Amino acid sequence: MNTYVAEIGEIVRSHRRDDEYIDEIADRLSKISKELLGQRTWIRWFPYLKTISSVLYYSSTVVIGNQTLGEEYVHLFESDGLQRVVPSIPSRLSFVFLHSVFPLISNYLIQKAESTLIHPSTDQFLGIRIRDNRKARQSFLDVFHWLRTTLFPQLQRAHIAVFYITGAYYSIARRVTGIRFLSASAHSDIPALKVYRFLGYVTLIQLSISILLFSFSWIKQENQTKKTSSSKDLDVDSLPHPTFQCSICLENRNPSALFCGHLEMTPLSMNLFTYGYKVASRHFSSNHPHPTIYFTGIQPTGIPHLGNFFGSIEPWTDLQNTVDQNILMMLSVVDQHAISLGPLPAEQLRRNTRQMTASLIACGVDPERTLLFRQSDVPQIAQLSWILGSLQTTSKLARLPQYKEKQERFKKGDIPVGLLTYPLLQAADVLTFKATTVPVGEDQSQHLNLLGGLAYAFNKTYQTELFPIPKQLTREINARIRSLRDPEKKMSKSSGGERSRIENAFATLTTLPKVDSLLFQIIDSREKIFEKCQKAQSDTGGLVTYDKENRLAVSNMLDLYSAVTKIPIAEIDFSTWTTLQLKMNLAEAIDKKLAPIREKFEDLEKNRENVVFTMEDLEKQKCCIYNLERLIPYANLKNALQ
Template structure:
């Protein structure tokens, strides 16, 4: 399957090219990605990771293994959460993924903590990594600022090891993620390479990064200089996939704009208005050049945007509500968790033997 013609870019660090070219082991193509259980996803999550996955799911060959993990262990890397909140967030995220089009019959959708083998491999990978290299990663530097010196959770530092174990436990070959994960993918490739070299094996493939070129970057409705997020800006800064029609209209009408007259697309001088047009383009799948907005007022733009978002989210809301009233999500997590464990058990037995644990 040639994914390039579908708007994807496959990349891999050149530092591993010699290892890859000399490899005699064939690893079947396996797609793997993870998503944190933050509860109900917003449009930034939808267009940034969920929709690209569903499009990929419906594009690649049917026999290709696809795995999507709700990474609840990553959710506590900054410190513990109330148990009821974590359970609820995981259930809501799983239901949201299915409502958005993730097909559990096509994608092995499972909860990370149901596969304890991942944590064991994370520990093994830790023997191949240094604290100084982990501490240089930009995301660690950014998030450590939230804590007093000396009070930084160990999980924040070792997060990339668990992330690498997520992928390598299943010997995944391809990881669909955004550009912001490139450094973590390089670290992941480095760990796979280091393990293979240290133990004179080819047990792990060197995973490739798959990025959708047309990735929509969704910005905050209240501050277009920032990305849409749950961690800042308040509820009116984002639209969640289960928001009611009334809530969508309210958030769109109160979104930041200006009083500069009819709508124009000018990111330098009219960033807020351009941000709303970008969101309209993402929702409708219409390029900016094809949107007939020259006679729109900013209120027209906001109302048209609200209508387009509501039309997009209505079937998702209805499917989510249906899932919440049934026991389907729990059944899927149970069955797929067992299936993921079977794969992990087979792979970890081989890894443990290579390391010397068996």
């Protein structure tokens, strides 16, 4: 059979079809993993399903020497260069790794490095001391931020532009491995080739302009730094990376990576110079530094339990005691989030809010150091949430794993709107105060990505540099506390999960949560603590041993003992302990840990006037709160909504 060099349009359509099949595999894997592994495991693995699907797809086609479904669709064949021979097995394996796995690994390593650098307790990085060297810390952060948001995307854009011009090596992975495409068809679409080449040249020119502007801006900032003795950190943004809408398939994609295969891209070509140059000029002509602000929120669920303490409260107090005193730290009791799953009686919400605030102060949150306030006292948050809603679609919100998990607890049609718009209010919490760092758990990573996208979309829509792109600070959880009743589950106020934290009429829920009676609240009396420890699940294995595979319940109690006493498992001498002694020692340790917290809480409850939010301090920080009237000129808002 005669073969010919594949044309650009055929290659683009082939890859587009392959992406569709990979997306379909990812959707099916998502449903299967959700059914077999449960909600929590599914949420943890959800970000990796696309990579797993890609590896499975190419392993079952490219690795074993078969055509992909996309290649079969347009009659393409893989070749080792132009030698018209099947690529070697090492080349095919290398392609799968570089194309599917390497982007995930590189992104993970960069984000891990950024999290390490952001955390104030980090002493050294790559052998350089950064704890007291703010300039070195910021330099490392700038490098990794530049790699992730500028270098990698711009390399991809440049490579696609070269592909449009030369027609060879659609992906960087194929260029590295030398795998090209041959076609069984001999036809040639000259007009299409001309359009693709024009698009490639335009993209290269636009990219060159962006690089020049970036270079001039960087040189200007370096000169300013040398002239001044100020140690103020520079905030160098990434190269502009706007998306454009194809006039045929109506999909928003990178201008140099339109996979739809359509050729009528005249609006795109016109916008590349006008819009791209304006964005780049505005982006690099001035610097818009934002002061470092730490922000997090906690729902008023009443009295916290030990899981809340070790998972959220203690990590925040650790940050509070280690972060530079000049950095503003804000902790919001998000009472409006508490009704996202349904209404609550007003008196109950007020009581829960007061108890949560008193608990935070009793656990070590210092109102003199942390700006502690109530979410509903800042009406601008709800206003901004509404505006952000105009920049987001319901389909994207509905794809978030947390929404998918919680919606199944409601009957069809009875899902509260607040559950869907919860991430918008969460984004408004952070952006209202222009927070730059958000300490959250790993399960909130997708919400933080959504938040960053909203901040970028807002700045772009209203032509402003108002909001910074917040960075996620993954909390170093001191201990993962499991339930004493069922060690396979985390310690929670019920087995029903998040919903159980709200005492509500469960008329719209499909299942009623069961309250865990062995939950340690931070104000439990000594008698209750000993009673709950005695009822904790154990076994009849004799002396205590640490074996999570065979003695999970006993190992769980040892983990809790280690978390409470701050003694590593390896340093605890439990060789002569029986399970009863372990329970008694655990109860004694918990009581010793909670006694001062309990006393402080009781004192605050007796003197409720001390449980007040520092709203006067918040008023003094008006520089952090955006001004709605000045923020959006009426003409811009009117034009945006027409």
